[in-house]
Amino acid sequence: MDNTQIVFQVVGGLGMFLLGMVVMTSGLQALAGNVVRSSLLRFTRNPLTGAVTGAVSTAILQSSSATTVAAVGFVGAGLIGFPEALGIIFGANIGTTITGWLVALLGFKLKLGVLVMPIIFIGMLLRLFAKDRLANIGFAMAGFGVIFVGITLMQEGMGGLQHIVFFDDMPADSLTGRLLLLASGIVFTAITQSSSAGIATTLTALFTGLIGFEQAAALVVGMNIGTTVTAAIATIGGSVGARRTGLSHVIYNLLTGTGAFILITPYVLLWEFISPGLLLENAEIALVAFHTAFNVIGVIVVLPVTQAFARMIMRMIPEREPIFTHRLDKTLLEQPKLALAAVYSTVHDEFVALLNYVSAIIGDDRGQKTNLPRMQSMLDETSDYLDNIHLKTGKGAEWNSLVSLIHALDHMQRLHERCEEEGDRAFTARHTAELKDECQLIADSIHTIISDMQENRWSAASRLAQKTADVLQQTETPYRATVMTAIGNGEITVSEGTNRLEAIRWLRRVTKHVARITRHLTQASLAMGNFNLGKSA
Numbered sequence: 001m002d003n004t005q006i007v008f009q010v011v012g013g014l015g016m017f018l019l020g021m022v023v024m025t026s027g028l029q030a031l032a033g034n035v036v037r038s039s040l041l042r043f044t045r046n047p048l049t050g051a052v053t054g055a056v057s058t059a060i061l062q063s064s065s066a067t068t069v070a071a072v073g074f075v076g077a078g079l080i081g082f083p084e085a086l087g088i089i090f091g092a093n094i095g096t097t098i099t100g101w102l103v104a105l106l107g108f109k110l111k112l113g114v115l116v117m118p119i120i121f122i123g124m125l126l127r128l129f130a131k132d133r134l135a136n137i138g139f140a141m142a143g144f145g146v147i148f149v150g151i152t153l154m155q156e157g158m159g160g161l162q163h164i165v166f167f168d169d170m171p172a173d174s175l176t177g178r179l180l181l182l183a184s185g186i187v188f189t190a191i192t193q194s195s196s197a198g199i200a201t202t203l204t205a206l207f208t209g210l211i212g213f214e215q216a217a218a219l220v221v222g223m224n225i226g227t228t229v230t231a232a233i234a235t236i237g238g239s240v241g242a243r244r245t246g247l248s249h250v251i252y253n254l255l256t257g258t259g260a261f262i263l264i265t266p267y268v269l270l271w272e273f274i275s276p277g278l279l280l281e282n283a284e285i286a287l288v289a290f291h292t293a294f295n296v297i298g299v300i301v302v303l304p305v306t307q308a309f310a311r312m313i314m315r316m317i318p319e320r321e322p323i324f325t326h327r328l329d330k331t332l333l334e335q336p337k338l339a340l341a342a343v344y345s346t347v348h349d350e351f352v353a354l355l356n357y358v359s360a361i362i363g364d365d366r367g368q369k370t371n372l373p374r375m376q377s378m379l380d381e382t383s384d385y386l387d388n389i390h391l392k393t394g395k396g397a398e399w400n401s402l403v404s405l406i407h408a409l410d411h412m413q414r415l416h417e418r419c420e421e422e423g424d425r426a427f428t429a430r431h432t433a434e435l436k437d438e439c440q441l442i443a444d445s446i447h448t449i450i451s452d453m454q455e456n457r458w459s460a461a462s463r464l465a466q467k468t469a470d471v472l473q474q475t476e477t478p479y480r481a482t483v484m485t486a487i488g489n490g491e492i493t494v495s496e497g498t499n500r501l502e503a504i505r506w507l508r509r510v511t512k513h514v515a516r517i518t519r520h521l522t523q524a525s526l527a528m529g530n531f532n533l534g535k536s537a
Contacts, residue, residue, distance in 0.1 A: 224257055408521050428499045
């Protein structure tokens with residue numbers, strides 16, 4: 001075999017490994033993705049449990065990206081806090097090390113390259129002729145087999161590389177040499193977009209004797225850091241939550257990588273202390289153990305300070321302005337329950353903003369205005385997102401929540417239109433002495449409703465909103481008679497009387513929309529309480 005064929009075999013083997021990883025990961029995600037993501041949410045209660053579930057989820061799905069995306073989505077939906085999400089992300093680093101163990105134990109010790117051929121054949125038969133769950137199992141089996149075919153090709157090719165590549169010329173035991181290898185690991189992972197492929201390639205090179213243990217360890221540390229390149233690029237232009245996640249990943253892996261780089265020599269000395277020559281006899285296992293160990297140590301060190309770490313990241317990437325739709329992550333659409341939870345949280349905050357706006361324009365100092373054109377854009381975005389949540393049945397908690405949120409958003413659009421009438425009808429209402437009590441009643445009602453909503457006292461909020469709407473409904477008719485009398489007596493002009501009648505009608509419509517929105521959100525809240533977010537949607 002000439003040099004070109006050797007290089008092609010190594011490159012082809014790497015390609016086969018990457019293909020196997022993609023196929024297996026796709027099959028595993030289709031097979032268990034929803035269940036794993038739901039379990040991830042169910043068992044994440046603090047950064048520690050987040051780290052455990054993140055490690056397990058990544059090991060099962062063979063994809064740290066899938067775990068990280070799920071964590072970002074959960075934070076966006078308001079289902080977990082940022083510190084808990086950090087625990088998941090930290091744990092995902094541990095979960096990625098399972099690939100190295102598979103390669104070292106099954107690829108090198110058991111040499112499955114030929115034995116997996118029937119597995120690939122059976123897997124593809126299932127993929128082609130079976131349906132649903134069996135088809136996904138087949139796809140995962142085929143991918144699993146292709147991984148080890150790729151490893152076998154790389155082993156055979158790298159055996160020939162010994163004659164054309166001399167890694168011994170690189171000063172492995174010097175600081176410069178290790179830094180060069182660390183940089184090479186970062187570049188390799190950035191190019192292949194897979195730290196698993198880098199680990200497999202490094203293990204193969206170590207197994208065939210192309211590189212020594214210290215060289216391999218420096219490469220692995222670089223590859224661990226290199227995984228942050230993809231995460232960082234993916235967050236450019238993303239939401240605040242996504243950018244915070246990306247930055248957290250970068251900082252954490254840099255710190256972990258720095259510590260691991262320092263520990264290479266002590267780790268080698270520890271093996272030699274236990275038994276001279278043991279490291280050389282078990283180099284592949286020792287390398288995978290090193291990869292796992294420094295990731296585990298990194299998690300153990302950072303977990304006690306996760307809250308402080310989260311605060312630091314939030315200060316570095318603050319929320320510059322209220323963007324209520326940041327929770328509406330498209331990845332959540334795969335699980336309607338989580339998507340509905342995200343919409344519920346979004347609509348809740350948008351409604352509070354509109355209530356505060358109404359309070360402000362009727363003369364209440366406790367109110368606060370918002371950017372109405374921007375609010376309109378966010379209401380439209382929320383409606384579009386809700387339109388993409390598709391349910392197959394017309395009953396159940398999810399359906400009730402969906403319908404209630406649709407109704408609530410419809411009335412919020414109308415309430416937004418009432419807010420746009422600030423310059424005439426709201427102005428008249430707050431400057432008409434006869435309507436002072438009504439404006440005060442509405443303002444007081446609004447702030448009690450907001451308080452009840454924030455304390456999850458939806459029934460009380462709904463009753464108060466309806467009571468206020470009823471009062472305004474009953475007030476309109478006698479007020480109309482009073483205005484007509486004033487016009488007839490010449491106390492006010494017809495134009496001024498018309499403006500006052502428009503003002504009382506405006507107040508009544510505002511309270512009607514507030515009552516309807518509050519009622520529908522109360523129903524949505526009750527439906528949400530019946531969600532079992534720990535089960536696949």
